[in-house]
Amino acid sequence: MDPLLHGHDPETGIVAVQQAGDSRVKLYVRSGASVSAREAEFFPFFFLTDASFLKGFPERHWVGELGGNNFYRYICAFTGWHDMWEAIHFIIDNYNRQHETKIESYTDAGLLHIRADPVSQFLMQSGKTLFKGMIFDDLYRLQLDIETYSPKGFRFRNPNRQDDRVILAALSDNRGWRFDINGKGKSERDILEELANTIKEKDPDVVEGHGILNFDLPYILKRCEILGIDFAVGRDGTVPHSFDPRSATGDRAPDYPLFEIAGRHVVDTLHLVQSYDATKRTLDNYSLAYVAQYLGFAKPDRTHLTADRIPWCWHNEPDTLIKYAVDNVDETKRLSEYLSPSTFYLSQMVPSNYGSLARLGSAAKIESILLREYVRQKHSVPKPQAGSQSTGGYTAIFYTGVLGPILHVDVESLYPSIMISEKIRPTSDGLGVFEHVLTQLTSIRIDAKKKMVSSEDPSEKAKLDALQASYKILINSFYGYLGYSQGLFNDYAAADRVTRAGHKVLARLIEEISNTGGKVIEVDTDGVFFVPPNSVRTRSDEDDLVAILSSTLPNGIRITVDGRCKRMLSYKKKNYALLGYDNKISIKGSSLMSRSMEKFGRYFINKCIEGLLIGNVDDIHRVYESLHNSISQHRLPVNDFARAETLKDSTERYTKEVDSGKRNRTASYEVAIASNLHSKPGDKVFYYITGTGAGVKGFENCKSADDWDPNFPDENIPYYLKRLDEFAKKFEIFLSQEDFHAVFSVEGLFSFSPESIRVLTLPAGEMASEATGDEEEKFDIDPKIWLDEG
């Protein structure tokens, strides 16, 4: 246990910390099956630039001068949370008396720095963290799902309506317990009281649910309020209370109300799924049944029900509804087991509450760790540097076309390795915490991975994997932190040194690959796609090649095989498609295929890519022709050509900015306004283009997809034919001019013959100008058969 990384207090088993009054916190400590509570003192504090701002503040307080010469040279501590805020207002008033430009909030002039969350403050000053000495399964977790009934004629459930009610609840825990409260023949009061008593009796550390923050909890609490029930499930006997998260970034944060149950944590698996998909972008929707299916732990006999079937089911087959709810809690448990552990293990390091950690950015996690040590050593703290980073990752494309076989190698932890080996760290970090923590994390991650590989026990393996994954999240954020504008310890020059060193490593790697006779196709930041030399035919040849390449790179820099595939369709930087040895195709990049594209376009591009990769040009021609005909004859349903766009701003804001000339009109907002629904940011709009002529303005000729009438289709045929040709144009670079026109045309006098058509492979980018003329280079596309595969 490293004190800088895990905090300097070794106390184990803390499962929850909550503020208890103005100057105390309550700690809940688990020891085996029992949990005990105790109170502890804490002193609210903040960092201040100039102690004179607090001169004359009447309440009891301490001002300590800190070591070093950083911007925030004083730490101010108070006996209570209330006094601390009084002091902040005192400082603002003081400042406004002395300065012309007035400030309203403590964030305005950067006079002081504060973590406005009392639990973080306590953890920071005490050096304690949650869950020390525990593994994920030691945490006692309870899953919850309720079903509700809305009277006939109402599509949506609404707890405020007299006749809306909770009809049943299903519960489970991570010790194998399952329970349901069947509301048949029970009053809603009975159900809710039994639910509250069950939760109190089971006494979980965590309450989990899919959509629990948006639906289950608010619904339950509203019904309890109407019925006059005390839903006192807090560990101190209090009712859950909601609070608005202070969205630090402000503009685009999806503000949902959060709930706090005293002494416990509330985990919404829906939010876990959302953040999981934010980077992966592979999920079609976030419904529990779909995600469970996708991740492979849905039971074959899982009960499926749509919301509109629930009333019928409740009247005719209540047992099916109960089974449905039980399946829901089962899957919620599995989902949480899959997505929660990395946050759990991060909680053992970062001085933050379990729930808030999931919402915290990675920069804030690192900064909390740094600040904890600065508080302990009573050292002054810097303010963020102004400026910006001037370089980023290295990108290049050398060939377009269809090439293969492909090896994708990447430099393992490129930026962290560079930061460690070249000792790059923020200049303002006088205590050297940044470097220490990064080095420490890296070495314990390697340890965990080693142990994971050699472990025989699957549950031990899973624990170590979660552990190393949580280290990785932190490790990968250190570079980003250097260039983060709000980071107290940011250092743009250091960030630039890292990226420049990265360029050098990549340039070296590209050179070495070429030296061995490999053809480099595309490079992005830390990965290289290339065609290995002909002599490399088996996996062990590949491993040998990678070992040779690794040995030519600077110490501490290693490369690994990230993937291998039969062929690659190289289109543009960050845009390519791969044909795997399992014949699966994966497409990357928004320019080839974007979510905002019309459905028929996505289908068409998919077919084109498939045709080019497997060498079936005939198919491409046929798909083009059939789509061309379908569009011309109004045979596509509206879903195939409507566009889905997400509104980023309110329609009011849009109208205001259009009127003041700040922004152009766009189809999506015009449709939202015309359809007269109250649309809010984040809403999706489905629309299509009407009018005559391919060149119409979208914002003047758009209609909601709901208004499309299959009996009187009014979509703009020339416009959608133009769209089809625009999609086809993406493939121009892969074919000669004649071939291109032959493939992407409707049958003329002569029928299409695919025999003579060849797919071009051309030097791209800077190489294109170096190459003599435009002639094609010859590549063997000869998927190798791996000896160890089938």
Add this chain to the structure above:
DNA sequence: GGACTCCGTATACC
């Protein structure tokens, strides 16, 4: 009116 550039917004990769 077409060709061109410039700009803001959106999406996606690492």
Add this chain to the structure above:
DNA sequence: ACGGGTATACGGAGTCC
């Protein structure tokens, strides 16, 4: 595993001929 740099597409406005 949300932060920022890099890359690309697209619609619309302004400009020039």
